[in-house]
Amino acid sequence: MFEHPGEYADDDPEYDADAAADVDLEVVQLTDPAEIPEDEGDAGTADPPAEPPEGYD
Amino acid sequence: MPSVSGLSRDQRIQCRERVVQAALLGLNNISQVHYTQDARRWSGIASHRSARIGQFPTHSDCSSFATWCLWNGLFLGSGLGDLVNGAGWTGGFTGTMLTHGKPVRHLANVRRGDCVLYGSGPPGNHVTVVVGKQGGLPVVVSHGSEPGPFQLAYNYRDDVMEIRRYI
Numbered sequence: 740m741f742e743h744p745g746e747y748a749d750d751d752p753e754y755d756a757d758a759a760a761d762v763d764l765e766v767v768q769l770t771d772p773a774e775i776p777e778d779e780g781d782a783g784t785a786d787p788p789a790e791p792p793e794g795y796d
Numbered sequence: 797m798p799s800v801s802g803l804s805r806d807q808r809i810q811c812r813e814r815v816v817q818a819a820l821l822g823l824n825n826i827s828q829v830h831y832t833q834d835a836r837r838w839s840g841i842a843s844h845r846s847a848r849i850g851q852f853p854t855h856s857d858c859s860s861f862a863t864w865c866l867w868n869g870l871f872l873g874s875g876l877g878d879l880v881n882g883a884g885w886t887g888g889f890t891g892t893m894l895t896h897g898k899p900v901r902h903l904a905n906v907r908r909g910d911c912v913l914y915g916s917g918p919p920g921n922h923v924t925v926v927v928g929k930q931g932g933l934p935v936v937v938s939h940g941s942e943p944g945p946f947q948l949a950y951n952y953r954d955d956v957m958e959i960r961r962y963i
Contacts, residue, residue, distance in 0.1 A: 751799065
């Protein structure tokens with residue numbers, strides 16, 4: 740992974756208590772990546788819907 | 797220092813549960829969650845589809861699916877603005893996701909609801925949502941093609957760029 744020049748979330752002691760209190764779901768069944776098609780990627784733009792819904796800030 | 801979202805520990809845990817609930821709902825309705833990069837990809841949020849009552853988007857791409865999952869936790873669950881793309885919950889892509897939230901430095905600190913971004917550099921070209929772990933390593937839900945979403949090891953691709961937190 741890239742080194743980041745900015746702040747890291749996990750440097751924040753606020754998150755220290757999360758690991759003890761949160762539940763980590765142990766996932767048993769995974770898909771074999773060899774059995775899935777190549778990801779088509781992202782749209783590459785932030786285009787919003789033609790009529791943005793009301794009620795969001 | 798406040799968390800990325802400003803939520804308390806208990807609120808963050810609830811938020812993560814809603815994000816994971818949304819991702820797994822998509823996974824469990826694989827045949828009805830179609831892949832598209834056109835404007836329909838935002839239909840999940842625009843149509844106010846709530847995973848809590850079993851609703852999911854019928855069309856999305858990787859970033860709109862990840863954003864919809866986080867919207868379930870951050871907006872529907874916690875009433876927060878768009879901390880994921882900074883677009884008022886109306887748009888975004890991996891490039892805007894990379895400029896919001898904060899990166900996670902250590903793999904051991906990755907939590908549910910964090911997002912894994914892939915590519916050779918900004919703006920990235922794929923994103924997935926962490927839903928749990930297997931053997932201590934993150935497991936993600938990825939919606940990168942029509943047959944998806946799939947549940948995969950976070951490093952199912954060899955171009956993991958970074959892991960970011962919005963909660």
